[in-house]
Amino acid sequence: MKTLKFITAANCVLVVATPMIAHAQESTVKIGFAGPLTGQNANLGKDVERGARMAVDDLNANPPVIGGKKFKVVLNVEDDGGDPRQATQVAQRLVDAGVKGVVGHFNSGATIPASKIYFDNHIPEISQSSTNPKYTQQGFDTAFRLVANDGQLGSVLGKYAVQKLNAKTVAVIDDRTAYGQGIADEFLKSAEASGAKLVGRQYTTDKATDFRGVLTAVKGENPDVVFYGGMDAQGGPMLKQMQQLGMQSKFMGGDGICTGGLPSLAGSALQGRQVICAEAGGITQEYTAGMEDFKKRFKAKYGEDVVIYAPYAYDAVMILVDAMKHAGSSEPAKYLPYLQKTHYKGVIGETRFDSKGDLQNATLTLYTFNDGKRESLGVQH
Known part of the structure; x- marks a missing residue:
């Protein structure tokens, strides 16, 4: 504190205590967050935003020390609507x-174009959920991801369709987004390599609600498996319309449909139909207890269950700040080298990046649905 003296009209000295400027200016570090907080994928966007906010709250409860100074972490949130x-x-x-x-x-459709802007301004970006391989194949040393990519997801799902579901024929539908088309292509490549025959390739959009046209075309081919490359907002209604059309095909998809929200979106259409999907991540036995604790804290904090990628957003914030702490600086040019060689053990497990920014030893988890609940079929590398 310091004091200021004022002389009043009565020649009295008035002493006023004021805070020292050094104490008034708290050191802060801003971390950006971007995702679809409005639109059809808002449930997924809000899920990851909450994960990021939870990390910031946990950090500020015991402020991180960076370069010998305590910092308050501030989250700057932006809504990208999922639009490129x-x-x-x-x-x-x-x-x-x-x-x-x-x-x-x-x-991925939003992450890929945005990543060029971050690269041009030397700002590190960690996507907790973008799976299109192109994201980390652009040569940007600022781009990182915390999940398996579409090549890994599609490969496992394609093999599973043939080897476990005994599929001889498959039909593929995608929503024409970078994510949906990418994972559909990888699934088809793997399924055909494993011996399945493509009997139909159809397209829709990520805004569509009526799929009866493409489904009617697919129904005529009677495929063993219908694979959908897209999100749960379309996957749920698509399952309902398959039921209405009397289609018997098994249904598969990537992490976009592999959410806790799919049962409510699909309703009774999940009853009696085998649905297989894969989440671009997976918790090994060593980290199961930590993940369960995270889910309980998340539910207590927000009154809702984790949808899918909140834990990954949580770790993304923690990994950025951890690199800053090791570098002794929040300046990207100084902490980026530490981020590139990070070895962080968090909620989702152990994070190490390869030279492209992809996750080393990435895992994925296969799921099915029973009695309105998602059930794990196991973690795979």
Whole structure:
């Protein structure tokens, strides 16, 4: 504190105590977050935003020390609507706001164009959920991801269709997004390599609600498996319409449909139909207890269950700050080398990045649905 003296009209000295400027200015570090907080995938976007906010709250409960100073972590949140054009605008706003790192974006179609802006401004970005291989194949040393990519997901799902579901014929539908088309292509490549025959390839959009046209075309081929490359917002209604059309095919998809929200979106259409999906991540036995604790804390904090990628967003924030602490600086140029060689053990397990920014030893988890609940079929590497 310091004091200021004022002489009043009555020649009395008035002493006023004021805070020292050094104490008034708290050191902060801004981390950006971007995802679809509105639109059809808002449930998924809000899930990861909550995971990121939970990490920030946990950090600020015991402020991190970076370069010998305590810092308050501030989360700058932006809604990209899952739209590529909006994502680039959001990315520029985060850059202009002075963020030192970014968690997001959610879907590959938004992440890939935004990543160029972060790279041009030397700001590290960790996507907790983008799976299109192109994201980390652009040569950007600022791009990282915490999940398996579509090549790994599609390969496992394609083999599973043939080897475990005995599929001889498959039909493929995708939503024409970078994510949906990418994972559908990888599934088809793997399924055909394993011996299955493609009997139909159809397309829709990530805004569609009526799939009867494409499903009627597929129904005529009577495939053993229908694979959908897209999100649960379309996957659920698609399952309902398959039921209405009397289709008997098994249904498969990637992490976009592999959510705790699919049962409510599909309703009774999940009854009696085998549905297999894969989540681009997986918790090994060593980290099961930590994940369960996270889910309990998340439910207590927000009153809702984890949808899918909140724990990954949580770890993404922690990994950025951990690299800053090791570097002794929140400046990207100084902490980026530490981020590239990170070895962090968090909620989702052990994180190490390869030279492209992909996760080393990435895991994925296969799931099915029974009695309205998602059930694990096991973690795979």
